[in-house]
Structures are given as C-alpha cells and as structure tokens.
Amino acid sequence: MFDWRRIFLLAPVTVLLLVAFALPLLYIVPEAFSGEATKRFLRIFTSPVYTKIIRTTVRISVEATVITLIVSFPLAWVLSRAKGVRALLLGLVVLVPFLTSVLVRTFAWLAILGQRGLVNATLLSLGLISEPLPLLFSELAVVLALVHSAIPMMVFALFSVLRRIDGRVLLAAHTLGANPARAWFGMVVPLAIRGIQSGVIIVFLFTMASFIAPAFLGNQRQQMLAQVIQSEIETGANWALAAALGITLAAIATLVVIGLSMVLGVFSRWQNPGEPKPARTDLATGTVDRSLLRDPVKRAAPRFNLAAPWRVVMGYVGPVYITLVSAFLLLPLLVLFPVAFSSAEVLIFPPPGYSLRWFEEILSSPQWVDAALTSLRIGVATCVVTLILATLTVLGLGRDFRYRNTAEALMLSPMTVPAVVFALGAYLSFSRVGLIDTELGIILAHTVLGFPLVYLVASATFSSIDPGLARAAASLGANPFRVFRTVIFPLLLPGLSVGALLAMLHSFDESIASIFLSNLSVKTLPRMLWEGIRFNTSPESAAVSAMLLTATCLVILVGILVILGRSKRSSMAFQSDPDAV
Incomplete structure (x- = not known):
C-alpha cells in the first residue's frame, strides 16, 4: 500500500534531482557520442597534447591529495580532542577557509607568490635572495592552492571518525611497549581508515575537477582537464569535444577512486574479520604448567633513554604544528x-600606501553593484527553495523509512560528482531550453549543489528531536500539521537557520556553475571576479575578495550566535526544571 503522505513530501526533491541533476548528467553522453565519436575519443587518448593533460591532471590531483592527508590528519585529531574555547578557535580556523569562495582563496595566492608578493618581498628584505623567485605559474603554486582549499574537506571527513576513537588506545599501546609511531600507525590510523577513505575520495574528486587554480597560478605545462573543458565551453569552439572530455574526466576519476578504495580497503579488512574459526578439539588436554606465570619477567634496560627528550620535543611539536597550519x-x-587598501595600480606587498579608492570604484561601479544584487537575489531564492526542499525531505524520510539509506545516498549524490562535470551537463541541457544566462538556471544549479549541505544539517537536527514529543501532541488531539507547526518546526528551526546561512553563503560564493551558466545578461559576483582576475589583477579584485570574505565571516558569526543562543536556552531550561528536560 502506498504511503501517499511520504510520496507527496519526497516528490519535490525527487523532481528537482531528476530534472536538474540526473538529466543534465545524462545529456553529456549523447553529446559526446554524436557525430564522429570514435575519432573524437581517439584524438583524446592518442594525441600527445591531451594525454599529457590527462597525466598532469592525475599527477597534480594525487600530489595534492597525499599532501592534504598528511597535513590534515594531525589537525583533525587535535580538533577531535579539543574542548571549549580551543575547539571553537580551531573550528573557525578550518571553517572560515572552507566557506570562503574558491576564487577568493585562489586569488590570495597571487598576492603571496607574485614577483612583488609577500614571499618575495620578505626574502628580499632579509637579503636571502637578490631577485624575485619565479613562484607563480608553476606546479608548486597550483598544488599549494589546491591543498589550501582541500584541507578543510579532509579535516571534516576525518573528524567524524576520529572523535569516536577512545584516546586511551594510545595509552594502552604505550603500556604494552609500543613507541609513539607504532602506536599511531598500529592503532589510530587503522581505526580511522574509513574517514581516510572518505576524505581521500572527496579531495581527489575536488582536485580533479579544479580549473580555477591552474588557470590563475599555472601555465601550459600545468593545464588540467577541467580547465580545457571550461575553455571549450566558454569559447563555444566544440561542445562535443567538451562533453567527451567530461566523460573522460569522470571515467578517470572513477577508476582512480575505485583503485584507492581497493587499496584502503585492504587496510580496513581487520575491522570486519568475519566469523572466528572454531577452536580445535582434537588437541590433547592435560595439566598445564602455570609456574612460569608467577615468575617475574625482567625487561632489559634500553641502551638509550629517549623518553624524556621525546616528551620535550613533542611538547613543542604540537603547538608549532598548530601555529604553522593555522x-x-x-x-x-x-x-x-x-592589498585591498593599496594605493598602487598593481598587486604589491607590502603596499606603498593605503587608500579607499578601490572600494569607492567598486561601490560606484554599476557593473559591480548589479552583480552583487544579482548574486543576492539568486542567493535568497536558492536559500528559500533549498530550505523548503530540505524540510519536506526530512519529514518524508522520517525515522522508520525502510529505504532510508538508499534514499539518502541519492539525496547526497550531487556531492559525489565533480562540480565541473555537473556544470558541463547543466550548460549543455539548459542551453536547449533557454536557461543559459538566466537567473532561474543558476538558481536551479545552486539548489542542486546546496541541497545536500542543508539536508545534512536539517537531518541531524531532526534526529536529535525526541519523537515522544510529537506522539504526546498527537495523543492530545493535534493533527499532523499542528504537530509540525507547534512541536517539530520550533525544534527544527535552529538547524534550519544554520542551513539557511550555509545555503545563502554557498550560493553567493559558488564559482564553477556560476562561471559556466552566466555570461552577458546575468553576471554574478563570482563571474565578475573571475573576469577581473583573468584580465586585470589589480587591487580592485582584492577589494571585492575582502568584501566577500568579510561577508563570510559575518555569516559564520551569526551562525555561532544562533548555536550558542540555543545552547544557552537549553541550559536555562534544564536549570529551571530538570525533571521536564
């Protein structure tokens, strides 16, 4: 028998994901295999140019993923053990870069690694070099930018697993004679292998689909597949080739992810060893000599006592590491x-003087103001639609849905597809129905990309609500709508508020879909910033980036205040009436 109420609640998000996510992805296939498809794919896999681009994409993605894992694991462990103010500060260190636009983060590296940037200015002032180092337009610059953008993703993936590990396992390993390295690699790392696997896959897919970092910080030798796809779409040169490159990128990413999953799966087998082997019963039983168990065992004294120096070194390593990563x-x-307040015409650090001229030019420029208003309208619309869909989906799935895990996997599927592949499919399909260069097309794309984030927050909040409250209201005669309005919705509101801030911020800062789907009629702030950085790396772009970063920090501050306010009200309610809570 059909549950029409559940079908009604899940229908909107199902239609959205089918029309605005699944169909655009499927639309890539006929475009890629139209016409001379064989010749097209042979060109990709036999041409020295494209094969070099493929190798470069995989190499840079693997390098960035490995470095990100090594840097992020200790940070995630420290964050999982932190409490109080320390946890809040470390969380902000990770959260602020994560919620900042990729365009802004990448542009910042131009001001750091440029010939007149921070690094060269510091080295020249210290007399360590006589002329600026060529740090920009190199693989080092691209990898640094990718690692900087990927660390928060890896930390969040690891944090959820590491926080469930009992810290006493290290103490137990130490009492059994294991040195710190053996304790970490023998206990903590195997227990965290699921988080490592998730983080590695997320970061690898992100770096494979990146085109902003190689476009701004690399040269022809660091050209990546996503960059070529974006170039083909922007110039309108060859849509079929762009679609074939998109399928190639998705296929290579899938193969590498499967390989990584198989390798990491080997290390996680011991967590699910299967049924234990039955004990042998054919062995002769007799009296066991237990006298040796009563004899004291003397442990040989170590030749060198490294315990005290190790403790001293480790006492400094932790703070130094946290300082460097922060x-x-x-x-x-x-x-x-x-740099945003610089009086110079070009990017120079430190600035020769300070001025408000760039902010004045932005605020008096019709183009920048229109782009900001367009992004604001799109962000508000995306926020409202996403909140409604997330609320309906959470209520539709409920707590006892038989296929909940499968449904959630489908709901979160936009997070597992490289953003550039989705943007490519959206461009190809939306262009057929007149949604390219329209606010509606961008709103649909942003809703698809932002829905998983809002759903995760709303779902976590809904799962923390005591189901007995709804049953109590229903037993007193309240109909389902009144139960939702008076019981569920007020308790769900704090999570929805945080989700609304995330949806608004994600839409306002989202770069990839905005660059693909906007051009002349509709220009968002990310699109304007993309063009400004590509064609004119002046402090004007730094001023826009500073304003976007300030808006991000304000949104994070509002979210923290909402969470702290809810915690304070819960604490006051508990103190006033502990039995009621």
Whole structure:
C-alpha cells in the first residue's frame, strides 16, 4: 500500500534531482557520442597534447591529495580532542577557509607568490635572495592552492571518525611497549581508515575537477582537464569535444577512486574479520604448567633513554604544528586586506600606501553593484527553495523509512560528482531550453549543489528531536500539521537557520556553475571576479575578495550566535526544571 503522505513530501526533491541533476548528467553522453565519436575519443587518448593533460591532471590531483592527508590528519585529531574555547578557535580556523569562495582563496595566492608578493618581498628584505623567485605559474603554486582549499574537506571527513576513537588506545599501546609511531600507525590510523577513505575520495574528486587554480597560478605545462573543458565551453569552439572530455574526466576519476578504495580497503579488512574459526578439539588436554606465570619477567634496560627528550620535543611539536597550519590556512585570507587598501595600480606587498579608492570604484561601479544584487537575489531564492526542499525531505524520510539509506545516498549524490562535470551537463541541457544566462538556471544549479549541505544539517537536527514529543501532541488531539507547526518546526528551526546561512553563503560564493551558466545578461559576483582576475589583477579584485570574505565571516558569526543562543536556552531550561528536560 502506498504511503501517499511520504510520496507527496519526497516528490519535490525527487523532481528537482531528476530534472536538474540526473538529466543534465545524462545529456553529456549523447553529446559526446554524436557525430564522429570514435575519432573524437581517439584524438583524446592518442594525441600527445591531451594525454599529457590527462597525466598532469592525475599527477597534480594525487600530489595534492597525499599532501592534504598528511597535513590534515594531525589537525583533525587535535580538533577531535579539543574542548571549549580551543575547539571553537580551531573550528573557525578550518571553517572560515572552507566557506570562503574558491576564487577568493585562489586569488590570495597571487598576492603571496607574485614577483612583488609577500614571499618575495620578505626574502628580499632579509637579503636571502637578490631577485624575485619565479613562484607563480608553476606546479608548486597550483598544488599549494589546491591543498589550501582541500584541507578543510579532509579535516571534516576525518573528524567524524576520529572523535569516536577512545584516546586511551594510545595509552594502552604505550603500556604494552609500543613507541609513539607504532602506536599511531598500529592503532589510530587503522581505526580511522574509513574517514581516510572518505576524505581521500572527496579531495581527489575536488582536485580533479579544479580549473580555477591552474588557470590563475599555472601555465601550459600545468593545464588540467577541467580547465580545457571550461575553455571549450566558454569559447563555444566544440561542445562535443567538451562533453567527451567530461566523460573522460569522470571515467578517470572513477577508476582512480575505485583503485584507492581497493587499496584502503585492504587496510580496513581487520575491522570486519568475519566469523572466528572454531577452536580445535582434537588437541590433547592435560595439566598445564602455570609456574612460569608467577615468575617475574625482567625487561632489559634500553641502551638509550629517549623518553624524556621525546616528551620535550613533542611538547613543542604540537603547538608549532598548530601555529604553522593555522598560518597556512588563514594567512592567504588575511593578506587580502592590506592589498585591498593599496594605493598602487598593481598587486604589491607590502603596499606603498593605503587608500579607499578601490572600494569607492567598486561601490560606484554599476557593473559591480548589479552583480552583487544579482548574486543576492539568486542567493535568497536558492536559500528559500533549498530550505523548503530540505524540510519536506526530512519529514518524508522520517525515522522508520525502510529505504532510508538508499534514499539518502541519492539525496547526497550531487556531492559525489565533480562540480565541473555537473556544470558541463547543466550548460549543455539548459542551453536547449533557454536557461543559459538566466537567473532561474543558476538558481536551479545552486539548489542542486546546496541541497545536500542543508539536508545534512536539517537531518541531524531532526534526529536529535525526541519523537515522544510529537506522539504526546498527537495523543492530545493535534493533527499532523499542528504537530509540525507547534512541536517539530520550533525544534527544527535552529538547524534550519544554520542551513539557511550555509545555503545563502554557498550560493553567493559558488564559482564553477556560476562561471559556466552566466555570461552577458546575468553576471554574478563570482563571474565578475573571475573576469577581473583573468584580465586585470589589480587591487580592485582584492577589494571585492575582502568584501566577500568579510561577508563570510559575518555569516559564520551569526551562525555561532544562533548555536550558542540555543545552547544557552537549553541550559536555562534544564536549570529551571530538570525533571521536564
């Protein structure tokens, strides 16, 4: 028997994902295999140019993923053990870069690695070099930018697993004679292998689909597949080739992810060892000599006592590591502010003087103001639609839906597809129905990309609500709508508020779909910033980036205040009436 109520609640998000996500992805296939498809794919896999681009894409993605894992694991462990103010500060160190636009984060590296940037200016002032180093337009610059953008993703993937590991396993390993390295690699890393697997896959897919970092910071030798796809679409040169490149990127990413999953799966087999083997019963039983168990065992004294020096070294390693990682994550963002107030015509650090001219030009420019208003309208519309869909979906899935895991996997599927592949499919399909260069087309794309984030927050909040409250209201005669309005919705509201902030911020800063789907009639702030950085790397772009970063920090501050306010009200309610809580 059909549950019409559940069908009604899940129908809107199902239609959205089918029309605005699944169909655009499927639309890539006929476009790629139209006409001379065989010749097209042979050109991709036999041409020295394209094969080099494929190798470069995989190499840079693997390098960035490995470095990100090595840097992020200790940070995620420290964050999982932190409490109080320390946890809040470390969380902000990770959260602020994560919610900042990729365009802004990438542009910051221009101000750091440029010939007249922070690094060269510092080295020249210290007399360590006589002329600026060629740091820009290199693989090092591209990898640094990708790692900087990927660290928050890896930390969040690891954090959820590491926080469930009992910290006493390290103490147990130490008492059994294991040195710190063996304790970490023998206990903590295997227990965290699921988080490592998720983080590696997320980061690899993100770096494979990146085209902003190689476009701004690399040269022809660092050209990546996503960059070529974006170029083909923007110039309108060859849509079929762009679609074939998109399928190639998706196929290579899938193969590499399967390989990584198989390798990491080997290390996680011991967590699911299967049924234990039955004990042998054919062995002769007799009296066991237990006298040896009563004899004391003397442990040989170590030749060198490294315990005290190790403790001293480790006492400094932790704070130094946290300081360096925090500086790496925040410094590129902080550098934007002095550059934004520069009086120079080009990017120079430190600025020769300070002025408000760039902010005045932005605020008096009709193009920038229109782009900001367009992004604001799109962001508000995306926020409203996403909140409605997330609320209906959470209520539709409920707590006892038989196929909940499968349904959630489908709901979160936009997070698993490389953004550039989805943007390519959206461009090809939306162009057939007149949605290219329209606010409606961008709203649909942003809703698809932002829905998983809002759903995760709303679902976590809904799962924390006591189901007995709804049953109690229903037993007192309240109909389902009144139960939702008076019980569920007020308790769900804090999570929806945080989700609304995330949806608004994600839409306002989203770069890839905005670049693909906007051009002349509709220009969003990310699109304007993309063009400004490509054609004129002046402090004007730094001023826009600083304003976007400030807006991001304000949204995060509002979210923190909402969460703290809810915690304070819960604490006051508990103190006033503990039995009621």
